[in-house]
Amino acid sequence: MSMNLSxxxxxxxxxxxxxxxxxxxxxxxxxxxxxxxxxEILEKFPENPEAFKQLSIAGRIMSRRIMGAASxxxxxxxxxxxQLYFKRDDLCPxxxxxxxxxxxxxLLDIGDIxxxxxxxxxxxxxxxxxxxxxxxxxxxxxxxxxxxxxxxxKLYDAFTDPEQRYRMRYVDLIVNxxxxxxxxxxxxxxxxxxxxxxxYGYLEVETPILQPIPGGAAARPFATHHNALDMPxxxxxxxxxxxxxxxxxxFDGVYEFSKDFRNEGMDRMHxxxxxxxxxxxxxxxYRWMMDFTEAMIAHVVKETTNKSIxxxxxHEINFDRPFARVPILDAIKIHTGFDVAGMDEIGLRDVxxxxxxxxxxxxxxxxxxxxxxxxxxEPHYIxxxxxxxxxxxxxxxxxxxxxNPDLTERFELMINGKEIANAYTELNDPIDQRRxxxxxxxxxxxxxxxxxFIDQDFLRALEYGMPPTSGMGIGIDRLVMLLTxxxxxxxxxxxxxxxxxxxxxxxxxxxxxxxxxxxxxxxxIIQSGYQSVDAIKEEKPSxxxxxxxGLRKKNKLNMDALQLEEVESWMANLNK
RNA sequence: GAUUCGUUAGCUCAGCAGGUAGAGCAUCUGCCUUUUAAGCAGAGGGUCCGGAGUUCGAGCCUCCGACGGAUCACCA
Numbered sequence: 001m002s003m004n005l006s007x008x009x010x011x012x013x014x015x016x017x018x019x020x021x022x023x024x025x026x027x028x029x030x031x032x033x034x035x036x037x038x039x040e041i042l043e044k045f046p047e048n049p050e051a052f053k054q055l056s057i058a059g060r061i062m063s064r065r066i067m068g069a070a071s072x073x074x075x076x077x078x079x080x081x082x083q084l085y086f087k088r089d090d091l092c093p094x095x096x097x098x099x100x101x102x103x104x105x106x107l108l109d110i111g112d113i114x115x116x117x118x119x120x121x122x123x124x125x126x127x128x129x130x131x132x133x134x135x136x137x138x139x140x141x142x143x144x145x146x147x148x149x150x151x152x153x154k155l156y157d158a159f160t161d162p163e164q165r166y167r168m169r170y171v172d173l174i175v176n177x178x179x180x181x182x183x184x185x186x187x188x189x190x191x192x193x194x195x196x197x198x199x200y201g202y203l204e205v206e207t208p209i210l211q212p213i214p215g216g217a218a219a220r221p222f223a224t225h226h227n228a229l230d231m232p233x234x235x236x237x238x239x240x241x242x243x244x245x246x247x248x249x250x251f252d253g254v255y256e257f258s259k260d261f262r263n264e265g266m267d268r269m270h271x272x273x274x275x276x277x278x279x280x281x282x283x284x285x286y287r288w289m290m291d292f293t294e295a296m297i298a299h300v301v302k303e304t305t306n307k308s309i310x311x312x313x314x315h316e317i318n319f320d321r322p323f324a325r326v327p328i329l330d331a332i333k334i335h336t337g338f339d340v341a342g343m344d345e346i347g348l349r350d351v352x353x354x355x356x357x358x359x360x361x362x363x364x365x366x367x368x369x370x371x372x373x374x375x376x377x378e379p380h381y382i383x384x385x386x387x388x389x390x391x392x393x394x395x396x397x398x399x400x401x402x403x404n405p406d407l408t409e410r411f412e413l414m415i416n417g418k419e420i421a422n423a424y425t426e427l428n429d430p431i432d433q434r435r436x437x438x439x440x441x442x443x444x445x446x447x448x449x450x451x452x453f454i455d456q457d458f459l460r461a462l463e464y465g466m467p468p469t470s471g472m473g474i475g476i477d478r479l480v481m482l483l484t485x486x487x488x489x490x491x492x493x494x495x496x497x498x499x500x501x502x503x504x505x506x507x508x509x510x511x512x513x514x515x516x517x518x519x520x521x522x523x524x525i526i527q528s529g530y531q532s533v534d535a536i537k538e539e540k541p542s543x544x545x546x547x548x549x550g551l552r553k554k555n556k557l558n559m560d561a562l563q564l565e566e567v568e569s570w571m572a573n574l575n576k
Numbered sequence: 577g578a579u580u581c582g583u584u585a586g587c588u589c590a591g592c593a594g595g596u597a598g599a600g601c602a603u604c605u606g607c608c609u610u611u612u613a614a615g616c617a618g619a620g621g622g623u624c625c626g627g628a629g630u631u632c633g634a635g636c637c638u639c640c641g642a643c644g645g646a647u648c649a650c651c652a
Contacts, residue, residue: 070609144586149613
């Protein structure tokens with residue numbers, strides 16, 4: 001047995017071996033029939049106790065309270081927890097009490113998965129409990145689980161370290177209540193949105209993740225390489241340009257829930273891969289899309305929370321329609337007092353200076369206005385609000401505003417001070433589109449490394465003619481954060497991106513065998529912390545002797561003390 | 577990327593002027609037949625994140641590094 005295992009892990013492996021010795025397979029292959037769930041019992045037993053005279057149920061042992069010949073266990077299944085009552089003579093009616101005394105009391109641990117049969121009763125303390133009449137080991141757990149205890153709503157020894165929670169989400173899901181709920185809700189959000197679109201008859205589609213030109217957004221892509229074609233490919237940063245090609249191809253409405261990838265910073269709002277829903281509908285404009293988005297959001301909120309008001313932090317957000325609608329330039333006027341309509345770049349820089357907003361040379365008009373809005377206005381929009389009519393420089397894929405060529409027909413939906421959705425009346429004029437791409441190229445030359453590439457095939461598609469179309473994109477992760485009250489994106493992703501875990505390569509007794517170091521000393525060498533053969537080589541023989549003989553004494557090992565000649569012969573072998 | 581805080585037992589955390597490493601839970605042994613963060617008695621368990629330095633002596637001080645949290649920047 002490796003010395004690298006903790007004492008508790010060793011004990012569990014020992015128990016595992018004893019189970020095998022008793023003829024019990026701790027990992028049985030056959031299915032275990034389950035007749036009910038913990039929550040079903042808790043919900044239905046009070047009014048219908050007759051239904052639970054004979055049941056079978058399976059789950060993980062989360063706590064044990066053993067009192068001689070009787071014990072209580074908390075069993076957790078996918079739906080919740082219930083208490084089990086074990087009574088030695090009921091579990092083992094015959095002479096042989098080993099199932100209780102040995103298997104249950106000695107060889108099982110918190111974290112093990114068992115299946116039981118029994119009947120439901122209520123304890124003197126008033127807790128609904130299963131009186132167990134039969135038990136089967138379904139899976140032995142070899143690692144101790146963090147024990148989270150709770151009394152009067154207060155948690156003790158909670159498993160809270162975010163690093164461990166995200167790296168070992170399975171443990172997080174087991175021991176922390178409410179984690180599952182967040183993810184169940186996430187799926188509900190997606191399902192209800194899909195249902196909404198399908199009722200309109202729009203088609204769910206799939207478009208490439210590996211793209212030769214990463215288009216549709218301004219962001220740094222992940223680059224990869226296709227060997228057979230010997231060409232670079234990029235992971236998509238958006239799926240907009242592909243969905244619009246499908247509108248050109250004649251679909252009335254297409255949508256996709258897509259994983260997008262952006263090679264940018266990571267923090268509690270950003271993960272390198274994230275989920276976006278984009279939808280494009282032919283013969284519509286952004287005004288229609290605003291109504292549609294409003295209805296869709298209201299539907300999703302109602303389906304997932306059963307309410308129209310959601311509490312987020314200190315705010316109560318009301319999703320009743322209609323949402324407020326504010327043109328961006330009005331928003332800036334309201335919150336800064338500056339009327340930036342028609343202002344040139346120099347004027348805008350001056351406004352930024354007066355508002356103490358940091359700007360740099362690479363920023364054009366669009367970006368400057370965006371900075372002002374983001375800095376001074378965005379945080380004010382707690383209740384769902386459509387911000388509309390963005391400057392043309394900010395929106396290279398968006399059609400110019402029907403009343404003002406400096407603006408575009410674009411809206412963003414702000415909720416809780418953050419952007420949740422973004423939509424356009426799509427630009428379908430291929431000549432204008434080409435010119436806008438070229439302007440982006442100009443920005444790129446000024447140093448904006450997020451300006452868009454020119455996708456010639458997309459332009460070709462537009463040249464064949466795209467019907468007037470409105471499109472909308474919505475950040476699913478952020479919407480889920482909003483609806484689950486989470487403040488970091490890592491809480492709504494099962495496996496958020498993390499730096500790779502450092503795996504310490506440890507020395508094994510086998511590595512030392514070849515140098516004629518006896519196994520019992522090899523074990524002590526490992527115990528004393530040497531991590532490589534080289535580390536031993538560099539040690540002074542006298543120091544090594546001291547350490548090993550010290551451990552021999554400490555562990556009260558019955559073996560002869562190590563002699564210098566012996567260590568020197570090891571050293572000689574090591575240095576061969 | 578910057579600043580800052582953190583990393584000690586399986587989990588949550590304490591530790592000091594720099595002097596043999598602690599608690600609760602978990603684990604093990606014993607007692608206990610309806611308990612409730614069960615209880616009582618006892619025991620074991622640590623590369624104090626890694627490396628270098630200062631020192632008679634480092635969990636603690638200095639330097640370098642790893643990883644994580646928070647804030648900011650970047651990211652429409």
